[in-house]
Amino acid sequence: MSGKERLPVRGAQGDLLRLVATGHAESRAELARLSGLAASSVSLRVEELIGAGLLVEEGAGTSRGGRRPRRLQVSPTAGLLAVADLGARHARLGLLDLSGTPLVVEERPCDITLGPEATLDWVADAFDELLLVHGPPGVPLRGIGTGIPGPVDPADGRVVSPSRMPGWNNFPVAEYLGARYDLPVLVENDANLMAVGEARAWPGCDNLMVLKAGSGIGCGVIVDGRLHRGRGAAGDISHVRVRSDSSVVCSCGHPDCLEAYASGAALMGALAEQGIAVRRPADVVAAVNDGVPEATALVRNAGRLIGEVLTVLVNFLNPDAIVVGGSLSTAEPLISSIRAAVYERCLPLATRDLEIAVTRAGPDAALLGAGSLLLDAVLT
């Protein structure tokens, strides 16, 4: 198993390492241009980073006349990031290198209703196992990142008033994981992580809304190219009151929240009431694909309700794109109903060039986002 170690960088070294890790720079010249540092200063720090085993310079021996081509990369042995994306019943867990490339990703069943200690111990044990099995020898762990399906206070990595997470309210997730690892820890709402991961797949879209349609409903917001956190709950749409003929009390105690009608959990409950057995959101998608009319009608209604909430936000924010991810996103009637509601009801100026599409980053979007934000934390 690999050891763990804080990344030994300071000041401008971190900025240079980040520019290489994120693919913005591949040469000393590019580093000088992007960092604004003098070429001599860049060279000195690059040599230090190479000496510390964090950067490697490739192609240095293949001169064919003229200046030798040399490409900077983060060393594959520079370190690992362990990241998790906690859902209601499943977690995705992965190891990334410092450039954010996954070495391994696994999905495992988990149960967040067991409370924070049991769940986070389980996550840490899973990280240890992944490191033991997949961690290259001698490559140290540099940081821990985890997504939580509820509001997280950005000030201290504490979960605040989550729904469907008994025992988690006010639990200091970052502190708890930090005590076990003594490494930089990132804790963030899962939809926010998904938005960060997705944003890299949408170059040119500075304003992005990323909807996570799974057991719950989450949304992450990119404004002017950056994650908008607000006070930690930004992006929440699950407790918006929707128009409905019936009246259902949501897990938050209020009547008629979007989540009570349009979340995977709500759809599973409604199908069960009609005698159709489903155990997870993917079963709802399978029922739709199998042409079960009750499932299709419910998903279509969910899409309409989500779309009606999105009309408010599209008029208000005018995003460039709405990206739909999560386990329900592959149900075609969901996307088409969302599109119908938004295009029907929004201002022309707001929808003229609006794209509404399924995820490009795929099911690992949140892990990729966690890697991206965690790299910042590790380098600061």
Added chain:
Amino acid sequence: MSGKERLPVRGAQGDLLRLVATGHAESRAELARLSGLAASSVSLRVEELIGAGLLVEEGAGTSRGGRRPRRLQVSPTAGLLAVADLGARHARLGLLDLSGTPLVVEERPCDITLGPEATLDWVADAFDELLLVHGPPGVPLRGIGTGIPGPVDPADGRVVSPSRMPGWNNFPVAEYLGARYDLPVLVENDANLMAVGEARAWPGCDNLMVLKAGSGIGCGVIVDGRLHRGRGAAGDISHVRVRSDSSVVCSCGHPDCLEAYASGAALMGALAEQGIAVRRPADVVAAVNDGVPEATALVRNAGRLIGEVLTVLVNFLNPDAIVVGGSLSTAEPLISSIRAAVYERCLPLATRDLEIAVTRAGPDAALLGAGSLLLDAVLT
């Protein structure tokens, strides 16, 4: 009457003039620190700006030993900005100096339903009259700014699909005024201007929603300290569908838009139906203050509906404050109903430190915002 003239600044001169005009810098030392330019370079450009009559240096003759205190200010003769805030039935018009301080502000009745040419000719004539009467001799006009109560495309200053503005759709307002003045022209949605003007009165609040409750309902959004324009319609909440027992068709053609129930125009219509004569939104406020129960009930309902729409946006954006301006903002039941709805229904993390308050910048907020954005346009 004063002449008109493009501001003769270029490159870094404009940045320095802006720092002084906005009150961020009062000395050459502060300019050097904030601009990042060398002291010698700052001094050279300051001398040029003084020579051009754009900056003045005060107190240069009052040495009391040591270095003489010298305070930089924009010259009162550096130029004027003519700004207007067009409403449905009234316009506010003003002349500002380059620091954004009003020399004169007037409110005059106007009728935007006469169409863009007639309205904009009227605005320009009013500017000419204000300049003739109040413009200090020899101080040139430097730019024109106007707020429009509808969506404006930021790319070309064109009005796009406005409600209640017959004949304005696609009209190139910026081009039309530019042809008359041959000066920089700023055209922006009125609520956006109000948000920019208001933001200066809320230091420390980086995320701000500014609601304009007048004949119509508008909203401007400040995210991370900057106006969020989106595709030009950002901040629009007037055409959000609200929950209602009855069904009213909005001016946009859709049923049950917020504007159809909660705008000043809607309230006036509803009062008239009950035999209570009102001619403008201020009359609605007067009826509330006079204890007319029908008026109070209608305003309370309007506040509840606005508040329910704001809950979606507060959960989504987590602003630091919601500021309510416009002619209805002085009706106490409006604010209290908005507060009740938002605090009742929003996530705890989103409302924990949220302030909901009436305008601090007052009725000139949009003119001040226009001055601020216009100064940027003039100096670029």
